[in-house]
Amino acid sequence: xxxxxxxxxxxxxxxxxxxxxxxxxxxxxxxxxxxxxxxxxxxxxxxxxxxxxxxx
Numbered sequence: 798x799x800x801x802x803x804x805x806x807x808x809x810x811x812x813x814x815x816x817x818x819x820x821x822x823x824x825x826x827x828x829x830x831x832x833x834x835x836x837x838x839x840x841x842x843x844x845x846x847x848x849x850x851x852x853x
Contacts, residue, residue, distance in 0.1 A: 800833045809851040820850040 800815040810817050818835045821827040826846055827837045 798827075798835050798837050800835065802833075809848075812847070812851070814851075817847075817850045820853070821846070824850065 798813065798818065800818050801811075801813050804814050804816050805811060815833070818827060818837075819829075821837065821842070822829050822835060824846055826842045827835045829835055
């Protein structure tokens with residue numbers, strides 16, 4: 798998944814927001830490939846984890 802260039806700072810944040818993808822990587826649900834590209838593991842990604850990453 799490719800992150801957007803800039804965070805929109807909406808509430809809740811969108812799924813392609815770089816902040817959300819960074820939080821998912823810290824939680825172990827995504828792996829950072831390079832600066833803007835992440836590989837999201839669909840098996841580890843649960844709805845609760847995604848919701849928490851988008852809310853904060």
